[in-house]
Structure formats: structure tokens, C-alpha cells
Amino acid sequence: xxxxxxxxxxxxxxxxxxxxxxxxxxxxxxxxxxxxxxxxxxxxxxxxxxxxxxxxxxxxxxxxxxxxxxxxxxxxxxxxxxxxxxxxxxxxxxxxxxxxxxxxxxxxxxxxxxxxxxxxxxxxxxxxxxxxxxxxxxxxxxxxxxxxxxxxxxxxxxxxxxxxxxxxxxxxxxxxxxxxxxxxxxxxxxxxxxxxxxxxxxxxxxxxxxxxxxxxxxxxxxxxxxxxxxxxxxxxxxxxxxxxxxxxxxxxxxxxxxxxxxxxxxxxxxxxxxxxxxxxxxxxxxxxxxxxxx
Numbered sequence: 355x356x357x358x359x360x361x362x363x364x365x366x367x368x369x370x371x372x373x374x375x376x377x378x379x380x381x382x383x384x385x386x387x388x389x390x391x392x393x394x395x396x397x398x399x400x401x402x403x404x405x406x407x408x409x410x411x412x413x414x415x416x417x418x419x420x421x422x423x424x425x426x427x428x429x430x431x432x433x434x435x436x437x438x439x440x441x442x443x444x445x446x447x448x449x450x451x452x453x454x455x456x457x458x459x460x461x462x463x464x465x466x467x468x469x470x471x472x473x474x475x476x477x478x479x480x481x482x483x484x485x486x487x488x489x490x491x492x493x494x495x496x497x498x499x500x501x502x503x504x505x506x507x508x509x510x511x512x513x514x515x516x517x518x519x520x521x522x523x524x525x526x527x528x529x530x531x532x533x534x535x536x537x538x539x540x541x542x543x544x545x546x547x548x549x550x551x552x553x554x555x556x557x558x559x560x561x562x563x564x565x566x567x568x569x570x571x572x573x574x575x576x577x578x579x580x581x582x583x584x585x586x587x588x589x590x591x592x593x594x595x596x597x598x599x600x601x602x603x604x605x606x607x608x609x610x611x612x613x614x615x616x617x618x619x620x621x622x623x624x625x626x627x628x629x630x631x632x633x634x635x636x637x638x639x640x641x642x643x644x645x646x647x648x
Contacts, residue, residue, distance in 0.1 A: 433615045442619040455623055458589055458601040465524035466585045470577060473532025480533060481540025490533065497530040506592045515596040524588045531584065532577050539573030571643045578636060582628060
């Protein structure tokens with residue numbers, strides 16, 4: 355048996371306990387977003403190549419349906435994918451699309467990052483302390499049900515049409531969702547793992563790294579995925595109301611001109627970026643974080 359305090363033995367112990375218990379599904383709820391983690395089984399997952407081929411086929415089917423519908427409509431207010439992609443490439447070459455898209459992405463990163471840091475700290479405190487949970491619950495319920503439009507308008511009135519106001523308004527809309535998700539994870543931390551950490555005399559930092567964070571990892575992934583889906587929408591709304599650049603501002607300009615082709619081009623560009631983040635960052639991160647459980 356490894357000596358107490360040997361950190362290298364921890365993943366093996368954790369894997370054995372997890373496999374022996376065959377944990378039941380964990381349901382994480384955060385507003386409309388749900389993630390279900392199935393118990394470990396011996397059923398093999400679909401190969402990565404098959405997953406990619408199916409995803410590609412789904413995208414091609416969507417484009418085909420879009421093209422058929424556009425041909426039937428034969429209206430300038432419903433352009434086809436060829437027209438939209440042509441405009442998208444033209445805007446990219448001109449430099450307008452990368453400029454405004456980069457600004458919006460920077461705002462998404464700043465807002466979501468701030469919300470995760472603050473919300474995770476508050477959520478962990480609420481999950482581990484019943485008193486903290488009681489104190490935070492009314493605030494969380496209030497902010498969860500506050501429309502994003504109202505929050506953005508109020509922050510703009512109070513702080514002015516500044517970059518800080520936009521980031522703060524978007525972060526305030528996301529923090530309650532983060533708190534709810536992390537609170538669920540913190541309240542489900544396994545006592546056996548904590549006792550084992552005490553047995554192996556883990557320090558505070560080691561306990562956080564090897565006991566707390568591995569169990570909270572699925573909840574953080576829920577936060578990231580739902581956060582990206584929600585944050586960029588609120589960023590576009592805030593840009594439309596009070597900024598002179600970004601994708602939201604561009605959509606406002608094209609809306610005034612009824613330029614549906616440019617609107618779809620900017621919308622698709624943001625969707626492509628979100629897909630790149632999902633399959634290029636989040637999916638590999640998920641595989642790496644949970645590789646020890648396979």
C-alpha cells in the first residue's frame with residue numbers, strides 16, 4: 355500500500371471506489387440547462403470518426419434543407435446558403451467581420467470568466483454551508499428571474515454606455531446560473547473521498563486538486579456550455595442597445611436596412627466560432643478530465 359500523503363496513488367483509489375459503487379446518474383439542473391452523467395458501464399462509446407461523420411451529415415442536411423426552402427421562397431428576404439457564404443467571405447476579406455467578431459468574443463470571455471469566478475465561489479459556499487445557502491437563495495431567485503434586458507438597461511443608465519457596464523451587466527445575468535450549478539455539485543461532494551483525503555493527510559491545496567475539483571468538473575462543464583450559449587446572446591443584446599462596435603451593433607445596422615443576407619452571415623460566423631469552441635476545446639477537455647474514469 356502506498357504511504358499516506360502520496361498524491362500519485364489518489365487517482366487509482368478514486369477510480370476503484372467509483373467503479374465499485376457504480377454510481378447512479380447525477381442530474382445537474384441550472385435553469386433550462388440539464389446535464390445527465392450516466393453511471394459507468396462496459397458499453398463502448400461511439401468511435402470519434404463516427405461521431406464526426408454523423409455531425410457532418412447533420413450539418414449538410416441542414417444546409418440542403420435551407421437551400422431547398424430558399425429556392426421555393428425565391429425572396430430576397432430569405433437568401434440561400436450560397437449568397438450568405440459569399441457575403442460572409444466578402445466581409446472577412448474586408449476585415450469588418452474579424453474586427454467586430456473579435457470584439458464580441460472578447461466581451462464574452464471577460465463576462466463569462468468573471469461570472470464563473472464569482473459564481474463558483476458563491477456556489478461552493480452555498481453548497482457547503484446551509485446558512486450561506488439561506489442567505490443567498492432570495493438573491494439568486496430574484497436575479498435568475500430578472501430579464502436580461504432590464505439588467506442591461508439599468509446598468510447602462512447607472513454606469514453609462516461604457517465597456518465596463520456591458521461586462522458587468524452580462525456577468526450579473528450569468529452569475530446566478532453558475533451559483534445554482536456549482537451549489538448542486540458542492541452539496542453532492544462524497545464524504546468517503548473527504549475521509550480518504552484526511553487519511554492520506556492531504557493539505558488544503560492537494561484536497562482541492564484531488565478531491566473537490568474532480569467531483570466538480572462535470573458541473574463546471576455544464577457551466578461553460580450553458581454559459582457560452584447564454585452569454586454571447588446577452589452580449590449581442592447589450593451591443594445592440596449601447597455600443598458602437600461588435601456583432602450586435604452590426605446586426606442593428608443591417609436590421610435597419612432589412613439586409614437579411616448580412617444578418618445571417620454574421621449569425622453564422624458566430625455559430626461557427628461556438629462550434630469550434632465546443633469541438634476544439636470543450637470536448638477534448640472533457641475527454642481529458644474524465645479519462646481516469648474509463
